[in-house]
Amino acid sequence: MAISVVLPAKNESGAIGQTIERIQKLQIVDEIIVINDGSIDNTKDIAEKAGAKVISHPYSKGNGAAIKTGARNAVGDIIVFMDADGQHDPQDIPRLLTEINQGYDLVVGARQKGSQASLGRGVANKLYNNLATYMTEHKVEDLTSGFRAVRAEKFREFLYLLPNGFSYPTTSTMAFFRAGYSVTYVPIHAAKRIGSSHIKPLKDGIRFFIIIFKIATLFSPLKMFLPFAMLLFLLATSWYGYTLYEYQRFTNMSALLFTGSIMIFLMGLISEQITALMYKKED
Template identity: 85%
Template sequence: MKISVVLPAKNESAAIGQTIAQIQALQLIDEIIVVNDGSTDSTKEVAEHAGAIVVTHPYSKGNGAAIKTGARTATGNIIIFMDADGQHDPNDIPRLLEKIEQGYDLVVGARQRGSQASLGRGVANGLYNGLATYMTEQKVEDLTSGFRAVQADKFREFLYLLPNGFSYPTTSTMAFFRAGYSVTYVPIHAAKRIGKSHIKPLKDGIRFFLIIFKIATLFSPLKMFLPIAVLLFLIATGWYGYTLYSYNRFTNMSALLYTGSIMIFLMGLISEQVTALMYKDNK
């Protein structure tokens, strides 16, 4: 088993050297790949001095793009993805690898209580996990954790699905579930990051809603659209019953609600077929 560690890094010179040294101290890893995502500080130089293989983007393409570059560069049959900012403890790596050896295809480091960066992000991640659990009918403990170990060949199957931004953990986890691969979780504690966070509250708020819809469309869109369609249908029927009893007529509002219900159901049905094609085996 050859093991590669991929560290996406943007302006992480304060933490990257320490992170690499801790990984090397394990004496388990065959290669450490740092994807320097357009850093303007000395991230590249510090990482090279520490002994990592450094691949540099000429400009910042995003965390997901760095992950994809790292996955393409890695030569190991097992890839471990983790943050370069000191949040993830390299000493947890053997516990993730133990699960891989037991036959799992994706092992996610699930952050425990007190590990979230803020109350807002903790609430958001709780909603992500709940929705993903509903969609997959499997217990999802941490959908957005970036600390994970994967079978490299299976992960590369889904590179075309991964966004260039920050939601690669969500996309890859749901893709593994959809493909029927084995997913499990290992409890971890995420420390406070070293250096300045790249998170922006307003941008993250918009991203929250986009991730909600992405979760649905990546696994089973009909499970998201059908309850909304049924709710609209029931409201339309209730309103029709009220207007028929009170005014003895069928109103435009009832027609609009019924039409909306049918349209949303059909959108879900079409999305379901498109999603099935996304996961079609072309090999």
């Protein structure tokens, strides 16, 4: 099987050349594609000089958009996605490919303890993983890792779902689970990146809440809506029992809580059907 490596890069002149050289030394990769996402430094020149195929965006479209461009242009049967900033060790690529050869469709490099960029991001990723584990009923070790190997044909099925921002790993992982494809994890250590991060704390915090809801809606919305509906229903029943015992009447608050629980349940049910339609394959 032909193997392509896709490196999304934005102003990564400090690390891109070294990363490409380390991948080439493995001598198992058929092509290296660098998606130059609107860089204003000499990332493009360094990548071309190192021997990579470079595809440039005229302006920065986002990490997810770069991933989609790479997936569309890769010729390999297997695509390895990794960061161009020196965090991911190319020596781990053969370990990911070994699992692909064992029959898995998506293999994710799971960052081990001490590999998170900051305490806050480590806590956030832990919450992501726990929520995804609840939604999928499978152990999710690293939902947001950008170091992964996939079967190209199956990955392209979900390109229309992938956002243009940084949450493409979350979306693609949940899409593979939803489709019933095989997913596994390989432990890796992520080094400190070379250069400055493109992540902004405030924007990243807002993105955290968006991803939480996206995880739910991408996989099984009813699992997210049902607990809230049940909680409201229990509150309504308890309040009705209290008012019936104390005042022998049914109050407006009980009616509001019962109605709210039914509405939330129906919203979850409708969302579940819409999600099922999203994953229906066209002939």
